[in-house]
Amino acid sequence: MPDFITLTGARENNLKNVDLRIPKGRLTVFTGVSGSGKSSLVFDTIAVESQRQLNETYPSFVRNRLPRFERPHIESLTDLSPAVVVDQRPVGGHARSTVGTMTDIQAVLRVLFSRYGTPSAGPATAYSFNDPSGMCPECDGLGRTVRPDWDRILDPARSLAGGAVRFPPFAAGTWHGQTYTNTTRLDVHKPVGAFTAEERAFLLRGRGARVRVGNTGGSRDIDYEGLADRFERLYLKRDLSALSRRTRDLVREFLTDDVCPVCRGARLNAAALATRVCGLSLADCARMQVTDLIAVLRRIDDPVAAPVARAAVDGLERIEAIGLGYLSLDRETATLSGGEGQRLKTVRHLGSSLSGLTYVFDEPSAGLHPRDVGRLGELLLRLRDRGNTVLVVEHDPDLIALADHVVDMGPGAGAGGGHVVFEGTPGALAASGTLTGRCLRRRATVKRRVRRATGGLWVKGASLHNLREVTVEFPTGVLTAVTGVAGSGKSTLTGELTAAHPDAVIVDQSAIAVSGRSTPATHLGVMDAVRRLFARSTGTSPALFSFNSAGACGGCEGRGVIVTDLAFMDPVTTVCPDCAGRRFQDEVLRLTVRGASIADVLDMGPEQALDFFGDLDVPEDAVLRPLRALRDVGLTHLALGRPLSTLSGGERQRIKLATRLHRTGAVYVLDEPTTGLHLADVGALLALLDRLVDAGNTVVVVEHHLDVVRHADWVIDLGPGGGRDGGEVIFEGTPRQMLTVQGSATAEHLRRTTV
Structure with a gap:
């Protein structure tokens, strides 16, 4: 068996x-700074090629239903093994996806209740909220009922023609709204509140009529659809996550969720x-903290039930071992942070007996307190010791120290990166001259x-989630670090701060909206002014200088590349031959300002x-x-025109921060801003936070990174543990004062790493 994975001539993205x-x-x-080429090498080259070649082993019928991967830009890549990718993409899932279903522990508990519980409800499916035989008939197993808020959607004092429908997509004048303003079955000038029961029923649930509606292409007759039926069809009986964020936020304003x-x-x-097991229902078990549920299931000694309970305990102990013992099985996966989701993905693989695989991890320490990084390292070593190859993109010094081999990328980022600047042991890396x-x-x-401090912002009596009537003052005019182990209540507390002070500028970990056409220039709002400058200087239309409009290359529709779908074969992406990847028509590229075309600017x-x-003459703002x-x-x-979809996680988060800079007198609340940052980039981030504070702002950061804690003016530490064992402020003071505190995991690690 070959001892190495061998790459030759890798050129994906910025690789040289x-x-x-x-x-x-x-x-x-x-290792390496953000944008140095780590992800391009590990994920976009090794992992993609492994998955692409594995898919080729299946029949064409199967391949046609699998994700399709393009061959990475590389001369050769040999001696690969099947790759399992554990990335930081949100686990997402709909409202039916929970920690229990994701880890398969919920399925084990259903078997336990079906075989051991009394009184029995039947087979295991009778305990599934995703199966008609087990789900609540009222909410269809969701646990919540979401209904339209008709008091908000309809104004009873107004007529249909006069704007009674307040939901913007159905308002008078819209295409949908014409269904109700043009119907001949209702008096559209009569206040909706004066409708008879029959008229209101037709408005909301009516069928069988025809109504004429018009648009730019003329008018036509369509079937009448009741307002309630249409709202439910478009917004309730589908996955809202498929809609744009703006639409989701709008719809939620007109819903009641109970x-x-x-x-x-x-x-x-x-x-x-x-049904009861140990006096508890299945829902009681799902609501319990993982550490508590382990204790309950360990007490089961029935010869039939014990093996099933033991299987559940094994899975729960893996969750506890990875630092997530504060979670409950009924926690929806959509509410998990990126770090929590990635660790739960890892849990699934720890129960596997497969060997000879290549596991690829994307910054698995993200969101982890230093106390838990050691636990994570042990789990990675366990995967290795089963005969697997483990590849980790990482910045954390403790995880770097565990490596058998280190590859440092650089020397810089973007065009300045893409080289291997070091290979060897962690000790040799620390002694090297690389960044x-x-x-x-x-x-x-x-x-x-x-x-x-220049003043204070108070949060009083906070008791949301696991907070225990917390009252705390956030000092203004300084840099405050909110610390504590995962699940201690940090994000909840800062959420209470922003709720009490709604003018705060929030930079959280939610994804920025990106598409294949999104760039830093479009995201920052720069392009409108740039297009106007080019139009004014050349005497043409601003639309010519948009690759989404009149100036787009006809060959690639402004994308710069052409993707050819070859059915069950890999799609092929080639640079557009018409524009050579520049996205614009030739006549547009000939229009310049100071000798530079719009493509040159991008x-x-x-x-x-x-x-x-x-x-x-361009606007300052x-x-x-x-x-x-x-x-x-x-x-x-x-580059201003680089697609946002190609950016690393650290780059995307800093772009989000860039859109919120340069406000004076504001309160900034940042959720783990060091996520995805190299140690050198953390220093640059701290310099930026200092400039924000020195400009008169208040900055609050939720952080695990000890460099940020050491650099703060004030520290608020929560704990002492996570979940039920957290929710209390156990320290308030300066970083120097924190060095002497006992009973704080953050203080303990601060002492270990500070001279």
Whole structure:
């Protein structure tokens, strides 16, 4: 069996003809600044090619139903093994997806209740909230009832013609709204509140009539559909996550969401809820914290039930071992953070007896307190010791130290990266002259002189989730770090802060909206002003300078590439031959400002763009300030026209921060802003946060990174544990004062890593 995965001539994204040999059966960590090429090498090259070749082993009928992967840009990649990718993409799932269903522990508990519980409701499916035989008939197993809020949707004092329908997509004048303003079956000038029961029933549920509606293409007759029926069809009987975020937010304003009055959130029907094991229903077990449920199931010694209970305990103990013992099985997966979701994906693989695989992890320490990083490292080593190859993209020094082999990418980011600058052991990396090596040798100290608060923002009596009547003051005019182990209540507490002070600027971990056409320039709102500048300078239309409009290349429709779908074969992406990847028509590219075409501008980084626009007549707020913000968050390597879909997680989060900079007197609340950042990038982030505070702002960061804690002016530490064992403020003070605190996991690790 070959001992290495061998790459030759890797050129994906910014990789510069990389040649590399990766040892098999070892834990290899890939390091380097954001944008240096780590993900391009590990995920876009190794993982993609492994999955692509594995799919080729299936018959064409099966391949046609599998995800299709394009062959990465590489000369050769040999001695691959099947890859299992554990990334940070949100586990998502609909409202029926929970921690219990994701980890399959819920299925084990259903078997336990069907065989051991009394009184029995029947087979295991009778205990499933996803099966008609087990789900609550009122809420269909969702635990909540979501209904239209008709008091908000309809104004009883107005007529249909006068704007009685307040839901914008159905309002008078819209295409949908014409169904109700043009019907001949109702008096559209009569106040809706004066409708008879029969008239209201027709408005909401009517069928069988025809109504004429018009649009730009003329008018036509369509079948009448009641207002309630149409609302439910378009917005309730489909997955809202498929809609745009703007539409989802709009719809939610017109819904009432309550706990199901029949099952009271348990999701199951009466027969399933009546069954007891150890005096508990299945819903009681699902609501319990994982650590508590383990203790309950361990007490089962019945010869029939014990093996099933043991299987459930094994799965629960894996969740506890990975630092998520504070979760409950009924927790919806859509509410999990990226780090929590990734660790739960890892749990699923830990129960596997397969070996000889390649496991690929994307920054598995994201969202982890230093206390839990050691646990994660043990799990990665367990995967390796089963005969697997483990590849990890990571910045955390503790995980880097565990590696058998390290590959450092760089030396910079973007066009300045894409090279392997170091290969070897963690010790040799720390002694090397690379940027990562220098950062690993750096000695850390706490801030000696802290800023004085200018006032305070209070949160009083907070009791949401696991918070225990917390009252705390967030000092203004300083940098405050909110710390604590995962599940201790940090995000909940800062959420209470933003609820009490709604003007706060929130930079959280939610994804930014991206498409194949989204770029830093469009996301920051720079392009409108740039198009107007080009139009004014060349005497043409602004639409010509948009690759989404009149100026788009006809060959690729402004995408710069052509994707050819070859049925069950891999799709092929080629640079558009008409525009050579520049997205615009030739006649548009001939229109220039100072010798630069619109495509040339999109190829510029923020520093180049600032020099280009510096003395041109462009709006300060619309162009220059966003470009400075992009530079200030450390994204100097990023081309303005680069697709956002190709950015790393760290790059995307800093773009989000860039859109919210340069506000004075504001309160900034940031949720783990160091996620995805190299040690060197953390220093740049801290410099940026200092500038925000020095400009008169208040900055609150939820963080695990100890460099941020050491640099803060004030620390609020929650704990002492997670879930039920957290929810209390166990320390308030300066980082130097925190060094002497006992009983705090954050203080303990701060002492270990501070000189």
